[in-house]
Amino acid sequence: MKITLLRLKSSKFGGAEVYLSRLSEELKKRGIKFDIKYTSAPKFLSSWLKIIWYNLEVCLLKGNKFYFSLERVICPDIYRAGDGVHKTFLKIENKSKLNPLHFVYLYIEKRMFKNAKKIIAISNMVKRNIIEEYNVPSEKIEVIYNGIPLKEKVPFDELKKEFNINNEKILLYVGSGFKRKGVKEALDIVSKLKGNFKFFVVGKEKNIEWYKSYAKELNIENKVVFTGPRSDVDKFYSMADIFIFPTKYEPFGSVIIEALNFENVVFTTDMCGGGEILPEEWIIDDNIVNKIQELLNNNKKLDELKKKAKDISKNYSIEKNVDETIKVINEVIN
Structure with missing residues (x-):
């Protein structure tokens, strides 16, 4: 089955965007079919409207597609919680209660964690946050730590x-x-x-x-x-x-x-x-x-x-991360 990777926008910066690039390269090497769905929302829209737009366009057109999401959407098959838990984040950060982005994120987040067949938490801390905030069963969440392309030092x-x-x-x-x-x-x-x-x-x-x-x-x-x-x-x-x-x-x-x-x-x-x-x-x-x-x-x-x-x-290569990620994908597909 072809995998559709979800992320709101493409960027060279940002943890989830960099991870998406690394994941894509590994999937190519392994001959696994995938595509990436970014938003078609106009750039002039505010962030919260872009998130709503993106949810509508991916969820209304889902059909039989298999969604591996790195973005907050209400219809993922697997959600990788690379951005953490927004509800936890708001308790730590003093953000404006009037910003509609927070209402949108919380609305989506609650349904996303419920609807996903499997959730990948990138740390035990994130797994705890998901369970504490949304009462998600522990067995639904797999912890897979980040991985990077391991390198040697470069001249400086x-x-x-x-x-x-x-x-x-x-x-x-x-x-x-x-x-x-x-x-x-x-x-x-x-x-x-x-x-x-x-x-x-x-x-x-x-x-x-x-x-x-x-x-x-x-x-x-x-x-x-x-x-x-x-x-x-x-x-x-x-x-x-x-x-x-x-x-x-x-x-x-x-x-x-x-x-x-x-x-x-x-x-x-x-x-x-x-x-x-x-x-x-x-x-x-x-x-x-x-x-x-x-x-x-x-x-x-x-x-x-x-x-x-x-x-x-040495224990945290991108290859090891993708091995563990593919194992979860196969469990959900099969």
């Missing part, structure tokens, strides 16, 4: 020259949406560290000037580099030693595996699904400054943990 001499890096240790954050993903909290941590290091913040943010001002207020403007969005992120991972991701809510976060894969010691919160694959001591707590400071002071321990990070990443 150009970056060292561009940013005048000598022997400094490199701390790194990668991601857009600075508020939810904790860039302010990362700057607070960095402001309490001592030694010869630089902290690179890589990603798109419309309020970036506020974060630059905050770094100045903390008197660490000489330690922090805001690069904006970059197409050479692999070079930053390759150059970095420690990855800091103090997110308030992240269903998984492929940046976690990417950073591990390039031998970064990764620190994140217990609100990040990707934290489930990390050693417990790498979860951010009240002792986080001392943990990072010790690594900045102890090259031997830092090198040991960087090798450990690489070893962890």
Whole structure:
């Protein structure tokens, strides 16, 4: 049976969009027939109207199609909850109650989790959220962690020259949406560290000037580099030693595996699904400054943990992810 993959829009950025691209490549390699259905909604429509439009066009025309959805729709055969649970997200984020997008998402989400034959949660945290918020039976939900194309480090001499890096240790954050993903909290941590290091913040943010001002207020403007969005992120991972991701809510976060894969010691919160694959001591707590400071002071321990990070990443290839995903698809089809 041909699989129809659902996602509202095509993009080079965004976790679900990147995953869709990787999944598509793997399905091609395996000779599995599929197509991708994006929305035909006019671009001038607001987000909530686009979501309604998309639901109408895919659900009214479903027929005998098999839908593997990466988008919130009320008629999936399998739904991959890569965007987490919106009801949980709203409890964490202080969003306007008047925005109709939230009403639309909650309306669809409730019916989607009920109607899907199977749900793929990308972390145990997301599985718990689905069960808690919508009382979905546990056996209906499979946890399949994200996977990435595993790589080796790439040369980064150009970056060292561009940013005048000598022997400094490199701390790194990668991601857009600075508020939810904790860039302010990362700057607070960095402001309490001592030694010869630089902290690179890589990603798109419309309020970036506020974060630059905050770094100045903390008197660490000489330690922090805001690069904006970059197409050479692999070079930053390759150059970095420690990855800091103090997110308030992240269903998984492929940046976690990417950073591990390039031998970064990764620190994140217990609100990040990707934290489930990390050693417990790498979860951010009240002792986080001392943990990072010790690594900045102890090259031997830092090198040991960087090798450990690489070893962890080897369990999370895109090939393994797709193997597990195809197994679920076959269970539902057969």
